[in-house]
Amino acid sequence: MTDPATDLATETFIAHRNLLFTVAYEMLGSAADAEDVLQETWLRWVKADLELVRDQRAYLVRITTRQALNRLRTMQRRREAYVGQWLPEPLLTAPDVAEDIELAESMSMAMLLVLETLSPTERAVFVLREVFDVGYDEIAEAVDKTPAAVRQIAHRARKHVDARRPRATASASVTRAAVESFRRAIESGNPQELLDVLAPEIVLLSDGGGVKRAALRPIVGADKVVRFYLGGSAKAGVAIACEHTVLNGSPALAVHLDGELDGVMALHVEDTRITGLYYVRNPEKLTRLESATPLTLR
Template identity: 55%
Template sequence: MSEDDRGTAGGGDGAAREFAECRPLLFTIAYEILGSAVDAEDVVQDSYLRWHAVRREQVEHPRAYLVRTVTRQALNHLRAARRRREDYVGQWLPEPVRTAPDVGEDVALAESVSMAMLLVLETLGPDERVVFVMREVFGYPHAEVAEAVGKSEAAVRQIAHRAREHVRARRRRFRPDPGTAREVVDRFLRAAGTGDVEALMSLMAPDVVHISDGGGRAAAALQPVSGRTQVARFIAGIARTTGLGADAEWTSCNAMPALLLRTPDGLDSVLVFEIDEGLIHGMYAVRNPEKLGGALVSRPLARTEEPRTDRPRTIG
């Protein structure tokens, strides 16, 4: 190996190891900014290529460099994705990712990757979303966020305040209980399997909302279905025509209880539940085949590799 090769970040096992150690954090940042596992993987891979090309003596703090690179690339990706989503057919939902049980142990992380929170983040502009994610979820100081997004620290403070108030006004807080959630989902499957509308209604909050995403590639309601009577009838109707629950696998997606629903042709949809105090408050049905791959492989997610003294305890 030449001296020049040894001088690059990609010239040895150390650089690859540093990147691998940061990968869960980098993917989590990109995913929360983009709401798409596919796009997040693209951003992480592109960042690895940039990391491989840079000279080691130019990088004083590898983790900070990688976080800054991923953040900038994700912001560019988000701006382009916003234009594509304007033409999306029906309701847009984040791409679900399968999460390990320990993700739920970090309350702030679990909340930040939940479907409900990611949908709230969709209502922010690109700069607001990136600043909110970096500051409120990952706890980076305003100065570091400013460097990552290419704005002044004063501007980032204003953006952070505006985004925080926006999210606070639209978020819904839940206290998930894994044991209760499993029981509720099991009862849901039994009721759906028999088409029992009354039993389904008994499991739902009065203001329950069902959102489905087919992306024009699979059958899905074009508008959200709201209210326990309407949602129960909608689920019962689906069960009658598709045999909902005939081949269902319990799992966790986005740190929420979820079902993988399969047909003989393969994975048909992912149904994610928002459950609080024993009642279903939200259901997110992802049927767009382009969004189903992320639910098949468990994703390691992380907010940080080491404690940060300035990290907010809660989001927003």
């Protein structure tokens, strides 16, 4: 016979799983680590006495936050040894994520990279407060701080993020048009077409993880970005094909070289031009592209 308490714990965990994954991913920028955090959360949740838990959702978020904080501190040491630029692990997302403007913005590559500049506790507080609208008392329990301390941390983190977050993204239709123009320019190999769609101050970050070729430092400026892309592909003599996709709630491209997936490219568009390119080539980060990952703020 099955244990009724275990059945109830399982049902509750499944009901909130998408939320818990979203919390963990927002804190870590890694789907693989977020899944590990959920496994650790489940092991602690199934041992809890549910009769003593007043708010099961809050309790689960608290466990997830604590486990994600532990994982984040460990990941910081790993990232110090990472070869080249580190980019978040991209997620294939469903259309409903793109329709939720708040969720899409918080999940974007640009925003996740801003969150990387926060300390682990600042990131946890910012994510819970600004993204998931969790109360200060509840956050205090999750991060083992007083509510007053959490308010101060939230204020400091908000100022830090506001000073670094990208300007407002262009509308969905303008973004799609810019992505399509970029796709055509990449496939045609026409440098002027590329220059027309790239902002002069564009920044390119590429992540090969030491496995695939990537720029070790950011490439800044439209001319340099064009040389990086067209020079590399021309020397290699490969055929480039780009396929439209949606990553982290935003239009993106899957890049194929000679018919094989080479990586995925997230883009940030302001006005009508691309100001940010995030090219993930590390094969270990291309495992969540077969099916959409369900995400939610609630």
